[in-house]
Amino acid sequence: MAQVVWSIAGSDSGGGAGIQADIKAMQSFGVHACTAITALTAQNSLGVEAINSVATDVIESQLQALATDMPAKVIKIGMLANVQQIQLIAEHISHYKQKWSQPPIIVYDPVAIATSGDRLTEEDTIDALKTHLLPLVDVITPNTQEIQLLTGVYLIGPDAVREAASKLVEMGVKSVVVKGGHWDYPKGYCVDFCLWQGQEYWLGNETISTPHTHGTGCSLSSAIAACLAKGYPLKDAFILAKAYINQGLYAATRYGEGIGPVAQTGFPTNLTYYPQVIEAGSWLADELDFAQPNPFNFAAGFADTNGELGLYAVVDSVDWVEKCLSAGVPTVQLRIKNANVETLEADIQTAITLGKKYQSRVFINDHWQLAIKHGAYGVHLGQEDLCEANLKAIQEAGLRLGVSTHGFYEMLRAHNYRPSYLAFGAIYPTTTKDMTGQIQGLEKLSHFVPLMAEYYPTVAIGGIDLSVAPDVAKTGVGSIAVVRAITESEDHRVAIEQLKACLE
Numbered sequence: 050m051a052q053v054v055w056s057i058a059g060s061d062s063g064g065g066a067g068i069q070a071d072i073k074a075m076q077s078f079g080v081h082a083c084t085a086i087t088a089l090t091a092q093n094s095l096g097v098e099a100i101n102s103v104a105t106d107v108i109e110s111q112l113q114a115l116a117t118d119m120p121a122k123v124i125k126i127g128m129l130a131n132v133q134q135i136q137l138i139a140e141h142i143s144h145y146k147q148k149w150s151q152p153p154i155i156v157y158d159p160v161a162i163a164t165s166g167d168r169l170t171e172e173d174t175i176d177a178l179k180t181h182l183l184p185l186v187d188v189i190t191p192n193t194q195e196i197q198l199l200t201g202v203y204l205i206g207p208d209a210v211r212e213a214a215s216k217l218v219e220m221g222v223k224s225v226v227v228k229g230g231h232w233d234y235p236k237g238y239c240v241d242f243c244l245w246q247g248q249e250y251w252l253g254n255e256t257i258s259t260p261h262t263h264g265t266g267c268s269l270s271s272a273i274a275a276c277l278a279k280g281y282p283l284k285d286a287f288i289l290a291k292a293y294i295n296q297g298l299y300a301a302t303r304y305g306e307g308i309g310p311v312a313q314t315g316f317p318t319n320l321t322y323y324p325q326v327i328e329a330g331s332w333l334a335d336e337l338d339f340a341q342p343n344p345f346n347f348a349a350g351f352a353d354t355n356g357e358l359g360l361y362a363v364v365d366s367v368d369w370v371e372k373c374l375s376a377g378v379p380t381v382q383l384r385i386k387n388a389n390v391e392t393l394e395a396d397i398q399t400a401i402t403l404g405k406k407y408q409s410r411v412f413i414n415d416h417w418q419l420a421i422k423h424g425a426y427g428v429h430l431g432q433e434d435l436c437e438a439n440l441k442a443i444q445e446a447g448l449r450l451g452v453s454t455h456g457f458y459e460m461l462r463a464h465n466y467r468p469s470y471l472a473f474g475a476i477y478p479t480t481t482k483d484m485t486g487q488i489q490g491l492e493k494l495s496h497f498v499p500l501m502a503e504y505y506p507t508v509a510i511g512g513i514d515l516s517v518a519p520d521v522a523k524t525g526v527g528s529i530a531v532v533r534a535i536t537e538s539e540d541h542r543v544a545i546e547q548l549k550a551c552l553e
């Protein structure tokens with residue numbers, strides 16, 4: 050069943066922003082949008098002509114109808130026209146948070162000023178927002194003007210953005226997404242910021258040149274709300290919403306004499322529209338003066354694997370490396386955890402030699418220094434490893450680099466390095482490794498693969514066995530990586546033949 054998301058917001062008679070934008074953006078991400086309308090604005094592409102706020106009892110009856118039958122996984126709040134509305138919505142949200150068996154996630158877009166510059170709320174609402182609503186908000190999505198209005202901080206650079214976001218957190222908001230559409234630093238770039246679970250995330254892309262930006266704020270926050278309802282973590286929802294807006298800006302057209310609406314164009318399927326994850330060491334990060342812990346952590350462009358990797362066995366001993374290679378597995382990874390320091394180097398060296406003997410690919414997990422020393426075909430690194438490893442040395446030694454990713458953010462982060470392949474996981478629950486909170490499922494895999502397959506060999510890992518391998522292969526992924534499906538099979542040679550057949 051489709052997830053239910055509510056939008057509590059104002060109607061835009063011009064169809065480009067407000068409730069109308071919210072419904073279209075939510076629809077694009079496959080969730081069901083319900084609405085409670087707070088105001089009827091009379092506006093067109095030239096500006097706002099009138100604001101007719103809806104009486105609180107009328108808003109309340111809409112909320113009651115929804116709450117009794119269609120409770121929301123996520124509630125997006127947009128335009129609240131006056132103090133009475135803020136108090137009413139805060140009371141209801143507080144009740145849902147306490148009483149519903151699954152408390153809703155609250156996304157608040159503090160709509161204060163329309164793209165046309167017209168003010169949409171009464172002057173005295175700011176204090177009421179701070180007192181009643183902000184402490185209930187999980188994600189707030191202000192633009193430059195709105196965050197200035199709420200915090201008094203002028204966004205003159207990344208440090209000011211951080212400071213303003215921290216002030217919102219002090220006011221009780223859990224996470225902050227700051228929309229950078231109104232900044233122009235670095236020149237010609239649009240930079241967005243997200244503070245989530247105490248960590249900061251920055252995205253950037255070249256500014257898309259169009260005057261038709263009406264509704265971008267409402268659509269971005271609705272896309273975030275929809276993605277949260279779909280189970281994406283905020284860092285992924287942030288990326289997807291941004292890509293959605295970029296895609297919509299490229300397709301935006303005018304319908305009146307003035308500013309046209311951002312187009313609402315479906316799940317973003319082309320990498321061109323995705324923003325760059327701003328990674329320390331990259332050009333954009335340098336422009337923003339981001340600290341770079343180690344200069345060797347950033348390198349881009351790794352040796353080619355010359356095509357897809359096929360069946361990929363991940364094993365923990367030299368014995369298994371040989372068994373897999375001799376049974377015709379084209380790609381094997383030696384993944385030794387809790388290594389015995391006395392045998393580790395010799396094991397790695399033997400695995401590399403076996404790879405050469407069988408003319409197959411042998412990747413070394415984690416131990417990149419030994420992999421370089423003994424001339425491995427490649428190394429496989431996780432997201433945390435990327436901050437520690439000497440990527441320049443791996444690149445200069447000509448080793449292939451495979452990178453694990455768990456979701457859109459990590460995938461785009463890995464893309465900065467232009468690795469030799471990308472692994473997506475865990476697709477299904479697994480007992481081999483604790484992947485709590487990182488299970489992707491087939492739906493997400495079927496978004497990752499078409500986005501990246503043009504640029505990289507792709508690998509799916511986690512909980513894959515013969516019963517699901519055909520479904521995984523149908524996503525178009527180039528390789529299936531398995532541990533138990535081989536090592537715990539009755540006959541590894543039979544299992545290998547059957548798994549290979551799924552990819553053919």
Ligand SMILES: Cc1ncc(COP(=O)(O)OP(=O)(O)O)c(N)n1
Pocket residue numbers: 361363382384414415429430431432434451452453472473474482508510530
């Ligand atoms: C092919 C492949 N994909 C993902 C992983 C996981 O690597 P990592 O995130 O580094 O975690 P550990 O394997 O080190 O626990 C992998 N090993 N292989």
Ligand SMILES: Cc1ncsc1CCOP(=O)(O)O
Pocket residue numbers: 363474475478479480481482484510511512513530531532533534
């Ligand atoms: C190493 C690793 N990384 C993500 S899932 C996983 C383990 C996969 O093991 P299995 O194939 O037995 O589920």
Ligand SMILES: [Mg+2]
Pocket residue numbers: 414415429430431434
């Ligand atoms: Mg690792």
